[in-house]
Amino acid sequence: MYRCLQEVFMFLKLIQVCACERGFELESSGQVCKDVDECQKPGGQPCSQTCVNTEGSYGCACHPGYSLEPDGHTCKAAGTEPILLVAIQFSLLLCGLRSLKEDILATVDKNMMIFSIDYDLVGQKVFWTDVGTESIKWISMDTKKKGTVVKGIRSDCIVVDWIGRNLYWVDGTAGQILAIRLTAVWRGKSEHTIVLDDDVTQPRSLALDPLNGLMYWSEIGGEPQIEQAGMDGSSRKVLINQGLGSPTSIALDQFSWKIFWSDDKFHCIGSANLDGTGITMLQLTRIKSPFSVAVFEDEVFWSEMKTRTVQRMKKTTGKDRAVLIKRSEQPYGLKVYSVLFKVCPSVSLKRPYV
Template sequence: MITSQKATCSYAKVSKNCHPEELRCGSRQWSCASADQCVPDSWRCDGQRDCRDGSDEAACAPEKCGSSEFQCRSSACLHLSLVCDGKEDCADGSDEGGQCSASACGQVQCSHTCYRSPRGPICACEQGFELKSSGGSCEDVDECRRSGGRPCSQTCINTEGSYRCTCHPGYLLEPDGHTCKATGTEPILLVAIQFNLLLYGLRSLKEDILAATDKNLVIFSIDYDLLDQKVFWTELGAESIKWISMDAKKKGTVVKGIKSDCMVVDWIGRNLYWTDGTAGQILAIQLTAVWRGKPEYTIVLGDNLNQPRSLALDPLNG
C-alpha cells in the first residue's frame, strides 16, 4: 500500500551567537503561531492539523456541513463514517470520545443511515436527500430549484434522489450530462480584422477569409442578415455600404455616396440602418428596394441628434 503524507517545513536557523533567526515563510506559505514552522496556505483551515501547535486550524470561519457530515469544534466538516472510528480525524480530536462507546443506533429511528458520534447517534441521508427539520426522516432534494446555480444549461427535471437534464428541440445533450449544444451546421463567429472579413468556426477553430478589402480601407462596421445569409459592412473612409453572400459567390454595394459611422440590419423588417455622425442623422434603406435596383434611402431621425456614433436594433420587437 502506498500512502501520502503532507510535508511541512521548519526553518529555525541558529546563528553564531546561539540566538535563533527570525522565521521567513514563502509568499504562498503560512507561519504557524510557534514561529518555527511554515505550511502551505492551502493547508490553513482544511480540517487537518499540520502545525505542531495546531494553530493552522485555530480561529477558522465556521463551515456549513452537509447532512452526512460531522462538524468538528474547529468548524471543519468530516464525513460521519470517520467519526468514532478510534482515530482522531478532526484537528482538535473532537470526533472521538464523548458518547462514542455508548452511542447505540438502536435507540433512534433513521430512514436511511445511522452513525455513532461523541454527541450520540446521528441520522444521515443518502446523496440527493436531506434530513427534515425534525426527526430522522430523509426527504428528496430538488436540485432544479436549489439556489446557488443552475445544474442544467436548459431544462432540469427533478427525480427521486437526483435529477436529469434535457434539451430543447434542435439541441443535443453533451457527454457531461449538463450542457446542451445546437445540432446542425457548425456555429460561426463573424470577425472583422483591419481589411479582412473572417469566418471563425467555434468547434473546429478553422479560420476562413470571407472578403478582403483594399488595404487602405479598414472594415469599420459589420452585421449579418439571418434571412438572406448575407454579410454587410462599411469601410473607414469609403462612402458606401457593401455586402457579400455567406458562400462568397455573390457580392455588391447597397448604397453609395453616404457617410456611415455604424450600420445594422433589421432582418425581420428588411431594412438596413446607419448613422451619420457628422450630419447628426439616422438613415435607412429597404433591402427589397436594393435588390430591385432602387437604392433609395430616407432619413429616420435628423433632429436633436448630437453626433450619433453607435446604433443597435431589436428586430423581434420592432
C-alpha cells in the first residue's frame, strides 16, 4: 500500500495542473498566466460606453454629460429627460424615456403620412418625410411653426447633418442618396444635390457621422449589405455583407462606436463595430417585422409593424424587453432626442478605427 501511494504521488507531480487567478488565463503552453482583455473578449460588452482594460480586471468610464451608475457598468444621461420621437402614421409623438409621459408635437391630414423623422437641436426643429405629398417638412420645437424643406421628392429616410447644416435623404426607387443645404432652405431656395447614385440599387436607411465626415446606408436591393462612404460619396466601401436579410433601418451608437440595424427578414436586431467587425445578432422571439431602430444609453428601441408597437430591450443582451407604446395606427420612424447630443459630440467621440 505504501509503495502504491508513492507511485501515485510521483505521477501527480509529473502531471502538474496550473490555474490562474480571476482576470487571467493560461497561455497555450499551459504554464504561464496572461491578462484577459475583458474589453475585447468575444461576446462580452461589459461597459455602456468606454471600457479600459487593467491588469487582471477592467474599468468602465462615461463620456461628458453621463454618469456611471452604482453597478460600475451603466452610463446614464444627466440633465433633462431624453425623449423618444416616434412617427405614428398621422402624428409625431414625444415619449419621455424616464417618465413615459406622452405628448403630440404635430399632426397631419389623413391624406398625408409621417414616415421617417430626424431632429436638429441647433435649429430646434424636427423634420419628417410626408409620403402623401412627396415632400420633407419641418416643425419648430418651441414655436410649433411649420414649413416645407423640399417638394416633389420620394424619401425613405432622412438624416440631419448638424455640423455641415445639410439634410440628407435616400430615394429607394431612384437608387439615390441626396442632400440639401438647410441654410439655403431658410433663404427660400430648395435646390438639392445627388450625393451618390452610381451602383446604388435600393438604399433603405441612412445614418451620418458628421464628426468623422462619414455616412452609412443599408442596401436591400440585390445583395443586402451595409455600406460606408464619405459624406460627399467618396471612399466608398462595403462594411457588412454577411448575415443580412432585409436591413430596414440603421442607427449609430457613437458612444460605444457601434452600428445597429433592424432586419425585417431575419426578425432580429444586429450590431457591429464601426469597422464592420464584431457582428452580433439578437434574435427576437415573438417579433414579426421590425421597421425602425434607435439606440440610447444601454437600450435599443424599435418599431414593430405587425403588432403596431414600439419596444425596447438591453442593447447587448436582448434582456428586459418591454413594450413602450401600442397604438391602432402604424408606428414608423424613431429617433432619441437628448440635449446631450448638442453638447457631447467632440474629438473624444471619434471612432477608434483607422
